[in-house]
Amino acid sequence: MVTEENVDKLSRDDLYSLEQYSEVRPKFRRDVMEHKRHRVLQIGPAVTLHFEDRMTMQYQVQEMLRVEKIFDREGIEDELGAYNPLIPDGSNWKATMMVEFPDADERKVQLSKLIGIERATWVQVEGHDKVYPIANEDLDRETEDKTSSVHFLRFELTPAMVSAVKSGAAIAAGVEHENYNHRVDAVPEGMRESLAADLDAVN
Structure with a gap:
């Protein structure tokens, strides 16, 4: 159920898999760097x-998953729990x-x-x-x-x-x-x- 408290937070469904992220990372990273300007x-x-914001935090989560090679549900939820509080x-x-x-x-x-x-x-x-x-x-x-x-x-x-x-x-x-x-x-x-x-x- 979507509530006002979590409507802008990231969920596992918002994230790329490790394989997908390896393919989109160059463009996604360029987009994030431009956004961060x-x-x-x-x-x-x-x-x-x-x-x-949501975009900068998705980038942080995706990078952590990539570096640590995290693909299990619990590990992904841990990263989301660490970074979601930084989304306005x-x-x-x-x-x-x-x-x-x-x-x-x-x-x-x-x-x-x-x-x-x-x-x-x-x-x-x-x-x-x-x-x-x-x-x-x-x-x-x-x-x-x-x-x-x-x-x-x-x-x-x-x-x-x-x-x-x-x-x-x-x-x-x-x-x-x-x-x-x-x-x-x-x-x-x-x-x-x-x-x-x-x-x-x-x-």
Whole structure:
């Protein structure tokens, strides 16, 4: 039975078999990379938000099944259970946050200075308050000594924010951590349209 809770989630019926995927992978990968061009937002020199959706998650699942050579029902359901929560629900945006420093020594120093950076990240719909995320719902990704280089964020929007985005409102984003303060005043129009498509129109 299809419910509002699972209507946009992936099921085994949505996936290619390993044999099918080997045939369609080159084109599917090109399509996903093109799609992702409008889903990745750089905020300052070290932080990137990868806004996830059904297509990006199908790609992640298919790649995991391919690499791990998973074809049994239980294994496939495990992968779906891991990745389906990152598909937006119609009233939110979900993003993988990457905090990247190429040099290993610098990375260690910086991650020790950026504890809490995921909670200091925000998005803002034009004319509305900033929205700070619910972060890392699967597990805690920081210690007393450092934060992780990867975080999972869920930005919950009010019905008024959803309506504004669907009507063309600009979207800003940023990080306001004491050791990392950067913002994007307005995401590119292609990204704005892609993010608007994640949201369900409010009646």
